[in-house]
Amino acid sequence: MVSILVGMVFCALLSGCGYTIGGPYRGDARSICVEMFTSKEFRRDIEFELTEAVKKRVSLDTPYRLAPRSSADTILKGEVLEQNVAAYAPDRLSRLAREKTVTLAVRIEWKHLRTGQVLVDKPVLLQAADYLPAAGEPENFAREKAIDRLAARIVQQMYDEEW
Numbered sequence: 001m002v003s004i005l006v007g008m009v010f011c012a013l014l015s016g017c018g019y020t021i022g023g024p025y026r027g028d029a030r031s032i033c034v035e036m037f038t039s040k041e042f043r044r045d046i047e048f049e050l051t052e053a054v055k056k057r058v059s060l061d062t063p064y065r066l067a068p069r070s071s072a073d074t075i076l077k078g079e080v081l082e083q084n085v086a087a088y089a090p091d092r093l094s095r096l097a098r099e100k101t102v103t104l105a106v107r108i109e110w111k112h113l114r115t116g117q118v119l120v121d122k123p124v125l126l127q128a129a130d131y132l133p134a135a136g137e138p139e140n141f142a143r144e145k146a147i148d149r150l151a152a153r154i155v156q157q158m159y160d161e162e163w
Helices: 002-015 046-061 139-156
Strands: 031-034 074-090 097-112 118-131
Touching (some): 031 046, 074 139, 118 139
Parallel strands (some): 031 074
């Protein structure tokens, strides 16, 4: 009876809970250098905010450790191509926009430094966020939302497609 119980516990430990070590991320990379994003945009600090958001997402959502370029397995580079603000739903009386959208366009490249293989190359990645100026929401509020969502999408690109 005891041997059956021990056998069942042993099988349960071997099978686990359905989780695998490493998950859907690349097994040949353990560290990443996130370079400061560049920007073609004239708005201040957008490249700094996006770089910090991506670093935070990498630290929280991936098994990769952030490292300087000299000791990293991979490098992530990016460029902010454009920030666009569009107005929708004008008020009948004032003709002012009731709703606006901030859209960010970026280019990213993730490369393995040891092999030189390009792991991800996205020439354009778009992310939008809505805000309501009439409700007192500033444009910076929407830009922060768009940056956070964009950082999450950039980290999603790091999934190993062969997994």
